Amino acid sequence: MNIATQTAQIGLEWDTRTGAVTVPIYQTATFRHPGLGQSTGYDYTRSGNPTRQALEEGIARLEGGARGFAYASGMAAIANLLLLFKKGDHLVVTEDLYGGTCRLFDQIFTQYELSFTYVDTSDIKAVRAAIRPETKALFVESLTNPLLKVADIAALSALCRERGLLHIVDNTFLTPYLLRPFDHGADITVYSATKYLAGHNDTVSGLVAVKDPQLAERVYFLQNSVGAVLGPQDSWLTIRGMKTLSVRLDRQQENAGRVAQWLSNHPRVRKVYYPGLSGHPGHPGHELLARQARGFGAMIAFEVDEHALVERLLLKTEVISFAESLGGVETLITFPQVQTHADIPPELRQRLGINDVLLRLSVGIEDADDLIDDLAQAFEGGDQGSGTGDR
Structure with a gap:
C-alpha cells in the first residue's frame, strides 16, 4: 500500500x-x-x-x-x-x-x-x-x-x-x-x-x-x-x-524548489543550500538523495552577502514569519547562529559555516509566487528594524 x-x-x-x-x-x-x-x-x-x-x-x-x-x-x-x-x-x-x-x-x-x-x-x-x-x-x-x-x-x-x-x-x-x-x-x-x-x-x-x-x-x-x-x-x-503529510510535503517541496531557484539567481545571495538543486553549482548531495529518497524536502539555507541584510530579511518579510521551528504549513525564517544553533561552540559554528550571514527557511504551503514576492520586497528595502528581544 x-x-x-x-x-x-x-x-x-x-x-x-x-x-x-x-x-x-x-x-x-x-x-x-x-x-x-x-x-x-x-x-x-x-x-x-x-x-x-x-x-x-x-x-x-x-x-x-x-x-x-x-x-x-x-x-x-x-x-x-x-x-x-x-x-x-x-x-x-x-x-x-x-x-x-x-x-x-x-x-x-x-x-x-x-x-x-x-x-x-x-x-x-x-x-x-x-x-x-x-x-x-x-x-x-x-x-x-x-x-x-x-x-x-x-x-x-x-x-x-x-x-x-x-x-x-x-x-x-x-x-x-x-x-x-x-x-x-x-x-x-x-x-x-x-x-x-x-x-x-x-x-x-x-x-x-x-x-x-x-x-x-x-x-x-x-x-x-x-x-x-x-x-x-x-x-x-x-x-x-x-493524515495530510503527503499532500503537505508535495506542495512544500514544489514551493521549496521554486524559492531555492529564485534565491540562487539573486545577486545578494552568495550561496544556497538545497539538495533539490542540480547542475552547477547545485548541491553536492543531489544525486545521492535522488537515489535514496522520494524527494528533497522543503528546507533551504542560504547566505546573503552582508550581515546587515540578515535583520532586514528577518523583520521585513510579511508572509514569511520570523520564528523558530520548521515543517509547518506556514513558511518560517530563522537565523541559526543566534537561535537554533546558539549552543554550539562559536569556533565549531564558524568551521561548519553556521555564520552571521546564514539564514534558514522552512517553506510552507502558501502560493510560491507570494513567498518569492515577499522575499523580493524584503531584499529590496525599507528601513532596517531595531531588533527583537528574542535575539
Whole structure:
C-alpha cells in the first residue's frame, strides 16, 4: 500500500465499537480492571493509552518497523534512546546537528560518562576513522540541520553492521514519506514529530520507530520507566497532522524548489543550500538523495552577502514569519547562529559555516509566487528594524 494512503488512514479502524473514522481521545490517566488479575490491555496511561497506541502503531507501519513510541518532544525521544547506553560508551554523531541535540549530548549525557565524536557523516571515511573500540552507535541526521548535508544511509548502515553498532537516524527533515531509513539498513529512526509529521505548529511531540522486536522491547521498558510519554490530546493532534503529510510535503517541496531557484539567481545571495538543486553549482548531495529518497524536502539555507541584510530579511518579510521551528504549513525564517544553533561552540559554528550571514527557511504551503514576492520586497528595502528581544 502506498505510504500516502497509509498516512491518511492512521487510526481509521481503531474504534470498532462505534465505527468512528477518527480515533477517539482517551483522556484518562487510569483504566478499570475487569477482574482480579485481569486487564483490558491498558492499566495506566504512562504504560499505554489507546490514542497514543494508534499513533505508535501508525509510525511503526509507515517505517516498516516492529514497534513505534511516542514522546513528549523530539528531545525527550532522543534522551530516552541514549538510555540504551552505559557509562563509558561512545557514539559517533553528525557534526552539524540541531543545536538542542548537541546541548543534550555535551551538557547532560557527558555527565554520565557517555562520549561523543562529531564528524561529517556525509563522509564515510571520516565516520570509519572516528569509530573506537568503545563505540556503540552512530547517530546521524539524514539531512543535517541547517546545512542540509546528505547522509548515505545504506553505506553507513553497512559500516554499522560490519562494526556491530546501532544505527540511529534522525529523519525529521525528510519523514518516512520521502525516506524510510529501515529500507536502507538503519536500526532506529527518531523524529521531532512537532515538525513535518504533525505539521501545523500546534503541538510538540517526538516519535521513535525500532526495526528489531527485541530492541523494541528494551526501548519500551525505557519509555515506560522514564515516563516522558505523549499525552492523549497531543497524540490525537499528531495523528490528525500525519493524515495530510503527503499532500503537505508535495506542495512544500514544489514551493521549496521554486524559492531555492529564485534565491540562487539573486545577486545578494552568495550561496544556497538545497539538495533539490542540480547542475552547477547545485548541491553536492543531489544525486545521492535522488537515489535514496522520494524527494528533497522543503528546507533551504542560504547566505546573503552582508550581515546587515540578515535583520532586514528577518523583520521585513510579511508572509514569511520570523520564528523558530520548521515543517509547518506556514513558511518560517530563522537565523541559526543566534537561535537554533546558539549552543554550539562559536569556533565549531564558524568551521561548519553556521555564520552571521546564514539564514534558514522552512517553506510552507502558501502560493510560491507570494513567498518569492515577499522575499523580493524584503531584499529590496525599507528601513532596517531595531531588533527583537528574542535575539
